[in-house]
Amino acid sequence: MSARRKIIVAAAQMGPVQRNHTRKQTIDRMVVLLNQAADRGADIAVYPEAILTPFFPHWHIEDEQELLGYFEDSMPNGGVQPLFDAAKDRGVGFSLGYAELTEDGRRFNTQIMVSGEGEIIGKYRKIHLPGYSDPRPHEPVQNLEKLYFEVGDLGFPVWEAFGGRVGMSICNDRRWPESYRVMGLQGVELILIGYNTLMHVPAMAEVDHLQSFHNLLSMQSNAYFNGTWVVAAGRAGVEEGISQLGQSAIIAPSGEVVAQAYTDGDEVITAEVDFDACNIFKKYMFNMREHRRPEHYGLISAPVSETWDAGELLDTQPVSGR
Numbered sequence: 001m002s003a004r005r006k007i008i009v010a011a012a013q014m015g016p017v018q019r020n021h022t023r024k025q026t027i028d029r030m031v032v033l034l035n036q037a038a039d040r041g042a043d044i045a046v047y048p049e050a051i052l053t054p055f056f057p058h059w060h061i062e063d064e065q066e067l068l069g070y071f072e073d074s075m076p077n078g079g080v081q082p083l084f085d086a087a088k089d090r091g092v093g094f095s096l097g098y099a100e101l102t103e104d105g106r107r108f109n110t111q112i113m114v115s116g117e118g119e120i121i122g123k124y125r126k127i128h129l130p131g132y133s134d135p136r137p138h139e140p141v142q143n144l145e146k147l148y149f150e151v152g153d154l155g156f157p158v159w160e161a162f163g164g165r166v167g168m169s170i171c172n173d174r175r176w177p178e179s180y181r182v183m184g185l186q187g188v189e190l191i192l193i194g195y196n197t198l199m200h201v202p203a204m205a206e207v208d209h210l211q212s213f214h215n216l217l218s219m220q221s222n223a224y225f226n227g228t229w230v231v232a233a234g235r236a237g238v239e240e241g242i243s244q245l246g247q248s249a250i251i252a253p254s255g256e257v258v259a260q261a262y263t264d265g266d267e268v269i270t271a272e273v274d275f276d277a278c279n280i281f282k283k284y285m286f287n288m289r290e291h292r293r294p295e296h297y298g299l300i301s302a303p304v305s306e307t308w309d310a311g312e313l314l315d316t317q318p319v320s321g322r
């Protein structure tokens with residue numbers, strides 16, 4: 001019988017990154033968290049989405065130079081090098097979300113996977129960008145990801161890494177079953193997710209009280225449906241007056257939460273990931289070859305123009321959850 005494949009994973013939740021915090025202060029906090037994870041034997045630590053700066057899509061930034069100040073034009077770079085050095089020093093990998101500016105001026109909401117040798121071994125660019133591209137001055141908080149970022153162009157790859165099959169997704173992706181499924185179809189065993197989730201979304205305030213429920217609901221159900229571990233790290237606390245969910249979690253392929261953050265600040269949670277705990281789900285209930293019926297799922301991958309239009313409904317009926 002082959003040896004079981006087990007690693008220790010960490011979610012490195014982070015409290016607010018305020019506008020007056022320097023990159024260095026933020027990186028220093030991240031190194032502290034990486035060392036805590038290492039002290040607990042972690043093989044990899046996952047950080048929240050775009051965590052090197054405040055989550056700037058919540059503001060309308062008209063000055064191009066100011067906007068570009070939130071982006072990284074290379075990775076690693078001098079600012080984040082201490083994190084890469086700490087990873088190599090402690091032999092702990094990490095997954096980092098940041099705003100990426102490419103050489104040809106394209107902007108993406110990106111997450112990378114870095115090995116315990118401090119080498120970048122995977123990159124994902126966020127596909128499900130929430131919000132809108134037209135600023136809404138009448139609302140207290142903006143969701144301008146569609147203005148600031150392009151839709152990711154790298155798909156949902158899965159890498160042989162850390163002893164298993166590992167994929168990544170970013171924040172709003174975690175609410176879309178398709179993102180997990182595309183990785184599930186590649187045999188994913190561990191999905192690393194960084195996120196920033198608002199506690200108050202003006203356009204859908206009626207469901208504000210369900211933010212924590214929907215966070216776990218999305219990740220627990222999709223972990224189970226695909227027989228995969230999920231490690232999710234959120235930004236927490238009040239950043240520039242805006243409350244963020246936190247509730248970072250590590251979820252087993254059974255859908256059970258095995259570790260969850262309880263603070264609204266910097267906090268490391270860890271759990272042992274047994275990749276072979278995925279097998280029972282992949283082999284029986286969710287055996288993708290035996291039981292899926294993709295010949296009946298055509299609409300799933302049809303162009304959005306062919307799918308049902310919620311706009312028609314919204315024009316004629318009030319939006320109410322109750």
Ligand code: CDT
Nearest residue numbers: 130131171172196197198201
């Ligand atoms: N960062 C991010 O993707 N946040 C979204 C908020 C959407 S509000 C319309 C989320 O899914 O949590």
